[in-house]
Amino acid sequence: MTAPRLEIDLDKIRHNAHTLVDRLRKRGISVWGVTKATLGMPAIARTLLAAGVEGLADSRIENVQIIRRATIPGPITLIRSPMLSQAELVVRNADISLNTELDVISELSKAAQAARHEHGVLLMVELGDLREGIMPADLEETVRQTLGFPGIAFKGIGTNLACRSGVAPDEANMRELSSLADAIDAKFGPVTSIVSGGNSSNLEWALGSADPGRINNLRLGEAILLGCEPLHRQPIEGLFTDAITLVAEAIEAKVKPSQPWGAIAETAFGAAPTPLNRGSIFQAILALGHMDTDPKGLTAPPDITILGSSSDHLIVECGQSRLAIGDEMTFGLNYSALIRAMSSPLVAKKMVSGSVG
Secondary structure, three states: OOOOEEEEEHHHHHHHHHHHHHHHHOOOOEEEEEOHHHOOOHHHHHHHHHOOOOEEEEOOHHHHHHHHHOOOOOOEEEOOOOOHHHHHHHHHHOOEEEEOOHHHHHHHHHHHHHHOOOEEEEEEEOOOOOOOOEOHHHHHHHHHHHHOOOOEEEEEEEEOOOOOOOOOOOHHHHHHHHHHHHHHHHHHOOOOOEEEOOOHHHHHHHHHOOOOOOOOEEEEOHHHHHOEEOOOOEEOOOOOOOOEEEEEEEEEEEEEEOOOOOOOOOEOOEOOOOOOOOOEEEEEEEOOOOOOOOHHHEEOOOOEEEEEEOOOOEEEEEOOOOOOOOOEEEEEEOHHHHHHHHHOOOOEEEEEOOOOO
């Protein structure tokens, strides 16, 4: 069987998505299933919709096009601000896009008029993480101008936290987003139908808050695919954390010294590690490296320790689990390792199912 490969358990993904959709529905919050980590893979898009997500969302218009070509029904939102150069593609393929710049909305308006249909716009607000977002003081004027663009349907507002600076969603910033939605409706009438509080990092707040306020949407990817919340990388109760795993094959297995010898300089990826001298150890090399994934984001099986990596090799120490040449080893992944492996054409993708009753 081809290795390295990602093994993608569609049943576990469907279970995770359905569980979160159900829990959030009870709080009045809908879910957009984010497909960006899987490059818009149609099988995963269908699985998310079957699990009850209200729509799909992706950060790359190329992934949205993949979903459209697969004739998968349901609304799709582009969750990265559109490039000016891609305005026509965005209008043609996405129902809604997240925006912060009036120049871009103007181009979307022109493209929507040329296509003779409306394009939805959700305005993103900056609430401290310093990624994308309109400053709150500028939001009213941006809404006013957005409402005036022909071919553009103002859908509401949203924010993004815990991505660039690690600012966690909490009662204060979510209350501010709700207040901004109220202020928009007080000024312009009931125009704010969607208030998107954020991503998987919002789950702790959303499921624990006494009152979600106006927040009625979350954009979930990592929590569904990996079963963890991003703020502390802790498993979410009732979800599978092994819906996607990475399998690699052993290409060398030998007893070697635990320390290198000779003059030490930098490695291909920076400073060399300084391992303790533990005498001779049983070391295996797997055909997996930085070209395939983020080695720092891998979780090894029990009794296996990851010692280091290069472009093409992952070196592990084996305890009692003595690998032979050709044996395979399965790793857990964090989000960084997942998106790198999904994006690599060198890593095969295998769908599995039937694991959940």
